[in-house]
Amino acid sequence: MNRLQLINVSKTYKNGVKALDNISIEINSGMFGLLGPNGAGKSTLMRTIATLQQPDSGEIHLDEIDILNQKMELRKVLGYLPQSFGVYPKLSAEKLLHYFAELKGISSKKERNKIVDYALEVTNLSSVKNKHVAGYSGGMKQRFGIAQLLLNNPKLIIVDEPTAGLDPAERHRFLNVLREIGTNHIVILSTHIVDDVKELCTDMAILNGGKLLSHKKPIDAVSELKDKTWGLSIDRENLETYESQFNLISTNYNQDNSLNIRVYGDTQPGEKFQKVEPDLSDVYFVHLKADETEATNQHS
Incomplete structure (x- = not known):
């Protein structure tokens, strides 16, 4: 070894x-x-x-x-x-x-x-x-x-x-x-x-x-996000509102041009949000987002 x-x-x-x-x-x-x-x-x-x-x-x-x-x-x-x-x-x-x-x-x-x-x-x-x-x-x-x-x-x-x-x-x-x-x-x-x-x-x-x-x-990193990853489909024009209110980790488009958003949080962020199974992309984005937030706080 x-x-x-x-x-x-x-x-x-x-x-x-x-x-x-x-x-x-x-x-x-x-x-x-x-x-x-x-x-x-x-x-x-x-x-x-x-x-x-x-x-x-x-x-x-x-x-x-x-x-x-x-x-x-x-x-x-x-x-x-x-x-x-x-x-x-x-x-x-x-x-x-x-x-x-x-x-x-x-x-x-x-x-x-x-x-x-x-x-x-x-x-x-x-x-x-x-x-x-x-x-x-x-x-x-x-x-x-x-x-x-x-x-x-x-x-x-x-x-x-x-x-x-x-x-x-x-x-x-x-x-x-x-x-x-x-x-x-x-x-x-x-x-x-x-x-x-x-x-x-x-x-x-x-x-x-x-x-x-x-x-x-990877398996441990994903399991740490279990019960902390939430999803919701929203209209594109509401994205900024959701970005300002929630800890948004990723977005992707649906065929009808609406957006699926994924949010990280210890508790359900709002009643419309559904719990989603976390994956490795969520792990990656959660860490990058936390690092970005920390860097912003240090500079402000």
Whole structure:
């Protein structure tokens, strides 16, 4: 069982933006979802764990590796798929994976054949292994990204916004690949898409403005909102009134252009409101709303 520990990790950029604000968290083997809006500090955190940038302060440990002081040790057991993943030469997937395997120090041809075949199989690319990667679709390129990071059997895998821009079928295939590899490694999935976390992750944290707002198992986070989530269908023109009176967490349109609103509250907010089953989106929006309110109160 692998364990990643972050202790009081902070990073402020030269322009004064506090990208990471005293982050302390422990992550164990399995799929871990890091959820937050764009600009929340997720990529900074991923890059910091991957040793691509230094924090101003704090410690990061993967088992016995002191990551900030043993960068090369970490890189030997790291698989990292950044948000935008390189331009490919006109080479087949199989040849490119052999090339990457050599770069990672796998010199035995027999061993390389075995690991490359395994990586192609796990990512469902065996049937297109002779095709140029440059001609792959977006989803296939993402799966190829996973194939190349599996070559050194990493203990820690980091994937940053991997499903952004994929069509529904490709997203589904990609998530299945992550699910497959998530059992034996620590896999950190950084995303702003709640459904990715809902479908895959056994543990999760919510990050916003560089701050850790919550760290809970998705199932526990949802059950905490039970009997505290309320729904009502309203006319669009009344939205502002409801926003000013209730703790509104989300809205979505009906086909007749009316709005479904969801409200958070310990007791029934008004007699027309009905209790609704909470989901992970509610958890996400409740935390973001509370953080927004706190920030507003601090500045006023």
